[in-house]
Amino acid sequence: MTQTNPTSTVTATASTPAPAPADRSGFDWRRVGAWATEQYPLYILILLLIIAGISTSAFFTPQNLTNLILQASVIGIVTLAQFLVVLTGGIDISVGSVVGLAGVLAAGLFSGASVPVAILVAVLTGAVIGAVNGWLVAFRGLEAFIVTLGMLALARGLVYAYTEGVPVTPQAEDFRAIASSTLAGFPVIGILWLVLAVAVAFLVRRTVFGRRVYASGSNKEAALAAGVPVRSTLFLVYVIAGVLAGFAGFLLASRVGVGTPTAGNGYELNAIAAVVIGGTSLVGGKGRVFGAVIGTLIFAVISNLLVLLNVSTYLQDAFRGALILVAVLLTTVHFAKKKKARQLT
Amino acid sequence: MSDPSPTQRIAFTAVDVSKSYPGVTALDGVSLTGYAGEVLAICGANGAGKSTLARLLAGQEQPTSGTIDIAGWDKPINGPADAQDAGILLMHQEPMIIDDFTVAENVWIKEVSSAGSVRGWKTARRHRAAATREVLAKVGLHGVSPDEPARNLGPGLRQMLALSRTQVNDHTVLLLDETTASTTEEHFKDVLELVDRERAAGVSVIFVSHRMPEVFSLADRIAVLRNGRLVDIVKTSETTPSDVMTLMIGKAVSAFEAPPPVPVDSRPVLEVSGLTSGSATDISFTVKEGEVLGIYGLVGSGRSSIIRSISGNQTRESGVVTVNGDAIHPKNPGEAAATGIAYLTEDRRKEGFVKDFTNGENMTLATITRFARLGVINRRKENKRIGELISEYQVKGGPSTFTRTLSGGNQQKVVIAKWLEARPDAVLLDEPTKGIDVGARMNIYQIIHRLADDGKAVVVVTSEAEEALMLCNRILVLKEGRFVGEFTPATSTTDDLIRASLAGVTA
Numbered sequence: 001m002t003q004t005n006p007t008s009t010v011t012a013t014a015s016t017p018a019p020a021p022a023d024r025s026g027f028d029w030r031r032v033g034a035w036a037t038e039q040y041p042l043y044i045l046i047l048l049l050i051i052a053g054i055s056t057s058a059f060f061t062p063q064n065l066t067n068l069i070l071q072a073s074v075i076g077i078v079t080l081a082q083f084l085v086v087l088t089g090g091i092d093i094s095v096g097s098v099v100g101l102a103g104v105l106a107a108g109l110f111s112g113a114s115v116p117v118a119i120l121v122a123v124l125t126g127a128v129i130g131a132v133n134g135w136l137v138a139f140r141g142l143e144a145f146i147v148t149l150g151m152l153a154l155a156r157g158l159v160y161a162y163t164e165g166v167p168v169t170p171q172a173e174d175f176r177a178i179a180s181s182t183l184a185g186f187p188v189i190g191i192l193w194l195v196l197a198v199a200v201a202f203l204v205r206r207t208v209f210g211r212r213v214y215a216s217g218s219n220k221e222a223a224l225a226a227g228v229p230v231r232s233t234l235f236l237v238y239v240i241a242g243v244l245a246g247f248a249g250f251l252l253a254s255r256v257g258v259g260t261p262t263a264g265n266g267y268e269l270n271a272i273a274a275v276v277i278g279g280t281s282l283v284g285g286k287g288r289v290f291g292a293v294i295g296t297l298i299f300a301v302i303s304n305l306l307v308l309l310n311v312s313t314y315l316q317d318a319f320r321g322a323l324i325l326v327a328v329l330l331t332t333v334h335f336a337k338k339k340k341a342r343q344l345t
Numbered sequence: 346m347s348d349p350s351p352t353q354r355i356a357f358t359a360v361d362v363s364k365s366y367p368g369v370t371a372l373d374g375v376s377l378t379g380y381a382g383e384v385l386a387i388c389g390a391n392g393a394g395k396s397t398l399a400r401l402l403a404g405q406e407q408p409t410s411g412t413i414d415i416a417g418w419d420k421p422i423n424g425p426a427d428a429q430d431a432g433i434l435l436m437h438q439e440p441m442i443i444d445d446f447t448v449a450e451n452v453w454i455k456e457v458s459s460a461g462s463v464r465g466w467k468t469a470r471r472h473r474a475a476a477t478r479e480v481l482a483k484v485g486l487h488g489v490s491p492d493e494p495a496r497n498l499g500p501g502l503r504q505m506l507a508l509s510r511t512q513v514n515d516h517t518v519l520l521l522d523e524t525t526a527s528t529t530e531e532h533f534k535d536v537l538e539l540v541d542r543e544r545a546a547g548v549s550v551i552f553v554s555h556r557m558p559e560v561f562s563l564a565d566r567i568a569v570l571r572n573g574r575l576v577d578i579v580k581t582s583e584t585t586p587s588d589v590m591t592l593m594i595g596k597a598v599s600a601f602e603a604p605p606p607v608p609v610d611s612r613p614v615l616e617v618s619g620l621t622s623g624s625a626t627d628i629s630f631t632v633k634e635g636e637v638l639g640i641y642g643l644v645g646s647g648r649s650s651i652i653r654s655i656s657g658n659q660t661r662e663s664g665v666v667t668v669n670g671d672a673i674h675p676k677n678p679g680e681a682a683a684t685g686i687a688y689l690t691e692d693r694r695k696e697g698f699v700k701d702f703t704n705g706e707n708m709t710l711a712t713i714t715r716f717a718r719l720g721v722i723n724r725r726k727e728n729k730r731i732g733e734l735i736s737e738y739q740v741k742g743g744p745s746t747f748t749r750t751l752s753g754g755n756q757q758k759v760v761i762a763k764w765l766e767a768r769p770d771a772v773l774l775d776e777p778t779k780g781i782d783v784g785a786r787m788n789i790y791q792i793i794h795r796l797a798d799d800g801k802a803v804v805v806v807t808s809e810a811e812e813a814l815m816l817c818n819r820i821l822v823l824k825e826g827r828f829v830g831e832f833t834p835a836t837s838t839t840d841d842l843i844r845a846s847l848a849g850v851t852a
Contacts, residue, residue, distance in 0.1 A: 206724070208717045215710060218701035225658065225688070225696040226711040226763065227679025285701040 040330065041278050041294040048301045056308050062185075064304070069190040070179075070255065072300035074099075075270050076193045076293065077248040080200045081241035082271035083292040087204065088217040088237050089284025090137060090144035095245040095271055097155035098129050099264030102249025104159050104168050107259030112170025115178070122250035123243050129155060130242020131235070138234035152268070159261050168259035179255035189251055196244065201289035203240075213237060218285025269324070274299050277327040299323070353380040355416055356518055356549030357402065362411035364397050371397040373573040374411070379518065379549040381416075384540060386552045386564035386581075390593050390782040394573040399522045399553045403435040404428030415518065429455075432517035436524040440507035442495050449477040449491035452509050480512045483542075485535030501532050501644045508539060519543055520551045525559050531643055531847065537562060555593070555782045557586035558811070569593055593784075604794050607636040607818055614802035615655075615686075615771040620664030623650030626826040628664070632771065632802035637793065639813040640806045642823030642846050648806045649691060650826075652773040656688030657681035668770055682711060687764035689757075691775035691806075697760040698748045705731035705744035707759050712766045734762045738792070754785025761792055771802040778812060790816055810839035822846050 052059040078095050085092040102122035106112065109121050129151060136147045162168075181188045204210035212233045215223040224230050253259045278295030280287025302323060306316045356379045364372040372394045379385050389395040400406045401413060404422035415422070418431035428435070442451055453473065477491040484505045489498070498506060504524060511519060525536055540563050543550050552563050560567060561581055569576045569592040576592050611633045620628040625647035632638045642648045653659040655666050657675030666673055668685050675681035678688060690696040698707045709716060709727055716727040731744045738758040742751055748759050757777065764772065777793065778786045793816060796803050807813050813820045814834040822830040822845040830845040 206722055207720045208713050208722060209720060211706065211710070211713050211722065214706075215699045215702065219695075219699040221696045222699045223710070225678045225690060226699075227677070227682045228710070229679065285699070 038279070039294075041291055041298065044277075045294055045298050045301065048298060048305070052301060052305045052308075055305070058308050059305065064308070066182075066187055068300050068304045069187050071303065072296055073187070073189040073193040074248050074252045074255065075267060075274070075299070076296040077196055077251065078245055078264075078267050079271040079274045079292050079296045080196055080289070081244035081248070082268070083275050083278075083280060083287065083289060084200065084204070084213070084237050084244075085144070085241050086272070086275050086280050086282060087213055087284060087287055088234055089220075089282075090234070090238075091272065091282070092133065092144065092148045092238070092241055092245075093268040093272070094129065094133060094148040094151035094155060095241070096264040096267035096269075097152045097159070098126050098242060098245040099249040099252060099267055100159045100261065101129070101155045101162075102126050102246035103253035103263045104163050104259035104261060106250045107170040107175070107253050108162065108168040112168070112175060112259075113172050115172050115174055118170065118172065118175070118253075119247070119250050122246045122253075124246070126242035126244070126246020126249065127239055128242070130239040130245075133242065134235035134238030137238060138231045156265075163259070163261045165261055167261065169257075170253075170259070176254055176257045179251055189255065192251070196247075197289055197293050200244075204289065209233065209236070214285055216284075270299055270320075273320075273324040273327065276324075277330075295327075353383065354547075355379070356381045356383075357413065357415045359398075359402065359413045360411055362398075362401060362408045362413060364394075364401060364406070365409045371573055372401070372408070375570070375573075375575045376411075377568055377575065377578075379551060381517070381549050382544050382547045383566065384544055384550040384552055384564045386554060386560045386567045387570065388555055388560060388567055388589060388593055389570035390555065390784050393570040393593070395553050395555075395570050396522065397573075398570065399435070399520055399551070402518070402551065403433055403520050403522075404431070405435070417517065429514075432515060433520060434511060434514055434516035434518070435520045436507060436511075436522060438523040440500075440503040442498075442503050442507055444494070444496035446495055447491065448481070448486075448489055448493045448495055448498070448506060449473060451495050451506055452477055452480055452491075453513060454510065455514055480509050481506075483512055484509045484539060485532055499645060505532055505535060508536065511539060511543065516548060518549045518551065520553070522553045523555075524552075525554065525556065533559065557589060560589070561586055604637050604797055604816070604818055607633055611635055614669060615804070616665075616667045617651075617655065618665050620651065620654065620666065621662045622654035622659055622664070623647060624826045625650040625654070625823075628826075628828065630821060630828070632804055634770075634800045634802055635797050636819065637797050637803045637805060637817045639817030639820035640804060640823055641808070641810060641813045641820050641842050644808060646823045646846065647826035648808075648823055649775055651823075652688060652775060652804060652806055655681070656686050656773055658688060658690075682764075682767050682769070685768075685770035687767055687769035687772045689760055689764060689772070689774045689777060691779055693753070693756055693760060693780075694749075698756060698763075700747075700749045702748060703745045704735065704740055704742060704748050704751075704759050707748045708734050708762045708766065711763050715766075730766075734766070738762045739788075752782070752785065753780040754782065754788060757781060757785075757789055758792070761789075765796070769801065771804070772796055773804045773806075775806045776808065777805060778807075778809075810842040813842060814839060 058064055078099060081095055082092055102125040105125050106118040106122040110117055112118055133147055133151055136142045137144045179189050183191055204213055212223070212228045215226070215228050216230045216233050220230055249264060252263050256263070274295035275287070275292050276282060276295070277298055278287065278291030278293070280291060299320070302319065303316065306319055311319070359375060359377045362372060362375045363370065375398060387395045387398060401408050403425070404427055405425055407423070413422070415431045415433065420427070422428050422431055425435075443454070446454070474491050481487070481489055481491070486502060486505050486509065489502065495503070495506065508524065525533060540550055540552070552560065554560050564581050566578055566580055567584070567589055568578045569589060571593060579589070613631045614634045615632040617631070618629040624645065628651055630638065640648050640651060650659060654661045657677045657680055671684070673681070673684040673686070675684060675686070681688065694700070699710065702710065705728070708731055713722065716723050716730070728744070735744055738761065740758050740762070741755045748756055751759070774793065778789055781789060793803060793805065805813070805816055807816070814837065817834060820832045820834070820837070820842065821828050822832065822842055824846055832841060832845070
């Protein structure tokens with residue numbers, strides 16, 4: 001789905017004539033091999049699952065796995081938002097605050113009486129914040145880090161001002177329905193995550209917009225020179241990221257049942273780490289949604305395992321931090337190898 | 346092979362040096378001796394291994410097998426720091442200049458970084474200013490202030506600034522790795538003088554290049570590499586550029602034919618009048634369909650300003666530009682493309698292609714909407730077209746190779762393919778063969794002539810007089826932002842163009 005190469009049907013030899021349609025049906029093992037050598041996050045995940053299975057019998061139980069998916073889904077959607085922004089070479093550290101603000105506004109505005117209205121409020125909140133971020137970054141040329149750092153404080157401040165530090169209880173009785181229901185035994189919230197992942201993958205790999213996102217992230221000057229509307233592309237990316245984070249905020253509120261003022265605290269760290277572990281380059285222009293999903297799962301499995309193993313909460317944070325460092329170290333090894341190979345030519 | 350008289354002092358010897366990278370043998374059993382007070386050129390097409398050899402000689406990488414001996418240095422060389430101690434000074438193709446340092450700090454960079462006390466160098470500044478001016482004057486940077494931040498210098502000046510370090514750092518071997526690639530003809534004479542001084546001082550100079558005129562005006566001996574092997578070492582006085590080129594590419598180079606004359610009744614496509622932008626002042630010219638117009642001038646003469654302002658890469662202060670009779674005012678390259686103007690940048694790596702894109706993705710970047718419906722790309726349609734383009738332009742590596750891994754010539758083909766896909770009426774090329782080796786140049790020339798055959802109006806900006814004469818129907822010479830002469834290749838020589846660009850003398 002996300003990892004196929006757009007130009008895959010033509011073999012890599014010079015002066016190959018236009019590809020015959022028959023190429024498509026053939027199964028190219030070499031390409032699978034090439035793909036497999038790149039998937040080190042996937043192997044980390046598999047290794048983790050094996051370790052989890054061995055170290056505690058409580059891990060592979062339906063109850064625990066459902067729990068894991070529930071925890072991973074919200075942060076997974078936030079990671080998708082982060083992925084888009086990182087792809088452009090930017091960073092969005094306001095996602096956690098957007099989750100918080102969207103959650104409390106969804107539960108509190110219009111008394112939280114109607115679920116569709118709540119969703120709309122959450123998504124619009126995200127869109128507005130994303131638009132402000134995007135305008136400052138794309139059209140005013142400000143540094144994404146500092147813009148979203150300001151937004152992180154601003155949005156979180158609004159959350160506390162609005163709630164006065166007290167959780168907001170929505171009136172709608174079915175407010176928890178989305179997050180707690182299942183479809184064929186699978187949590188709906190997890191399905192939503194996967195659907196959104198596929199949608200984002202489609203957006204970046206199959207659409208003109210996606211091509212422009214990669215081009216702007218990889219080489220802004222070249223993209224501009226080729227007539228790519230770099231600014232509006234950047235702007236839209238921040239808006240979409242805001243929408244995703246806003247929706248995640250609603251889901252989190254729905255899962256908990258109330259709009260919590262601290263909801264989404266620290267999500268930006270998890271999301272950035274998951275994106276980086278998933279192989280997306282922080283410089284932009286490189287990365288796949290598949291990797292971001294795997295990165296999210298790696299984090300979820302580790303958190304879950306640490307809880308099951310009764311590791312203290314404080315140590316859990318230290319573990320997560322260490323994992324981020326190891327992951328970033330791994331990517332440098334990875335990219336260093338590629339750089340060496342490039343020097344030959 | 347010829348050897349100079351045995352009385353000369355050996356500066357370095359490389360014996361049976363090989364270098365392989367995973368899957369590629371870049372150098373294969375090269376033996377080479379350099380003598381003090383001699384300029385040895387290392388020539389070869391792209392991928393022949395000359396940069397690898399330069400990196401090995403400079404101690405930046407270690408040979409897989411074989412040895413490199415530097416006279417008067419018996420320790421192994423592991424890295425650039427050792428190489429510097431051994432007396433090897435490497436000048437890169439890209440000038441190694443620290444933008445945030447002043448000119449003087451860049452000249453004395455070694456002292457700055459190795460000063461005993463933190464402020465040691467800084468306190469001696471006044472004293473140094475005079476010395477710096479003297480050093481700068483020796484490399485032709487007379488008007489440059491030592492306190493000027495280095496970032497204010499243009500590309501040609503930056504290279505000369507880097508070269509000024511030859512005057513202050515002790516060395517026995519000077520390695521110029523394509524150092525003159527961005528040097529203009531006016532600064533080249535400074536390089537020439539500098540190399541002469543080095544030679545007289547007994548330095549062994551190694552000049553890595555594929556530009557024949559420069560090689561022949563600098564070198565005493567020429568070592569020719571082809572596919573990682575040393576083909577021959579010849580004395581400059583006993584050979585000709587075409588012989589060396591033959592050695593480089595392994596077959597005789599045919600002279601390139603001039604473009605066919607433009608029919609008198611052909612229609613003007615691009616008309617520019619009174620254009621002022623950047624350093625270009627009051628520029629007017631007309632290009633007809635099927636015509637190749639050359640704009641020749643020194644760096645800084647406003648050549649790039651002209652075509653960059655026509656193509657929306659730079660703002661226009663005044664002037665009218667029409668394409669097929671319609672006045673256009675592109676605010677960005679995208680708008681220019683929509684009006685039928687394609688601009689091929691001089692800086693391919695920065696503006697020409699996207700570094701994380703494959704050949705295929707780069708080729709369709711400017712025209713991607715053509716393969717899409719409702720914003721969704723039809724990959725089958727896109728891949729089909731990419732396949733056609735790859736074989737049409739004979740791009741090496743195929744559609745899924747990253748463009749950045751290709752040679753300059755193949756990168757340029759990808760960039761050309763991208764722009765021609767937009768079906769422009771006028772094609773503006775800024776230094777189309779910059780950094781492209783001899784063999785591939787012919788290929789680019791052919792493509793440019795094919796453009797003219799297809800009835801497009803072509804403008805080529807170049808700083809090589811020879812290229813202008815070979816490629817164009819008509820050449821306008823620019824000096825300090827104004828046209829100072831018009832030449833036709835049949836009745837002009839490189840001398841005429843160079844003279845006009847320097848002094849403004851018209852033919």
